[in-house]
Amino acid sequence: MDLTIRNVSKTYANGTQALRNVSLTIPPGMYGLLGPNGAGKSTLMRILATLQEPDTGEIHLGGIDVVRQKHELRGTLGYLPQEFGVYPNMRAEELLDYFALLEGIRGRLARREVVERLLRQTNLWDMRRQKLGGFSGGMRQRFGVAVALLGNPRLMIVDEPTAGLDPAERVRFLNLLSELGENSVVLLSTHIVEDVEELCTHMAVVNRGEILLEGEPLREVQALSGHIWRRLITRNELPVLEQNHAVISTKMLGGRTLVHVYSPEQPSHAFEPVEPDLEDVYFTVMAGLRGQSVNQPQPALAL
Secondary structure, three states: OOEEEEEEEEEOOOOOEEEEEEEEEEOOEEEEEEOOOOOOHHHHHHHHOOOOOOOEEEEEEOOEEOOOOHHHHHOOEEEEOOOOOOOOOOEHHHHHHHHHHHOOOOOHHHHHHHHHHHHHHOOOHHHOOOEHHHOOHHHHHHHHHHHHOOOOOOEEEEEOOOOOOOHHHHHHHHHHHHHHOOOOEEEEEEOOHHHHHHHOOEEEEEEOOEEEEEEOHHHHHHHOOOOEEEEEEOHHHHHHHHHHOEEEEEEEEOOEEEEEEEOOOOOOOOOEEOOOOHHHHHHHHHOOOOOOOOOOOEOOEEO
8 A cells, every 4th residue: 555645735825835746656664755954854744644735736545535534544644743742740651541542442451452562562661650751862752653553553654753862762763663664654754864774665855845866775876886986185175176076975084074976987096986875875866966977066065
């Protein structure tokens, strides 16, 4: 059961066009929506979650018309927004039981079984009697997933889930998301390339409300093989390098600047080839170099 998005546009009252004719086909499994802050990702997530309506376009989850059948969609939707509130003085099992009641699970025994299953699935069972105000950021995110999983959703929307998490919490959370993608469509919206690289079998890159790339991460990385070169330079060499080469990214390394350049051929003997990764794909697309066969200067995107 695919999630299909066709020609969706959204313009806010202040004139900001958040989405421009967005079309995507999202199969079951983990799907990454990758782009910078302000790219339109959250607007699309809110539209898919029936919290906003598009100005134009159609969206279907299998046989459900997402725009016109909001009630039916909400019955099979799990949504974890970028920021969500909790009651800090309530215990985790107490609040999850309350949400289960709102979900329509009336029997006390049935709710108890669901609460235990979800808290164990999100690795929060041992903290079930702890107040949510004492939860770490990662624990709150996992609790949000437990709430979103009530009702066994066929569509799970997760918006910027790992922002602000420490490395250990990020790994735990990503492992949880990977398990969810086995049985439903899980749409992961993020600006963190590594999240998509580690989790997703399909992806799209969005910027300024438009889809710049749709594909499979592994294939997109393979397509860049032999086109990415690197060179270690001093900072004051960068302006000249940008004038003569298609610099896609820079980062500091040992007090010097490591430059990645896009070119079908070796730019000069000073550059060495590098095996591309999804970060190179992302910056190449963002620099407008996808599909180009000539070396054209572009502004660097600093990491």
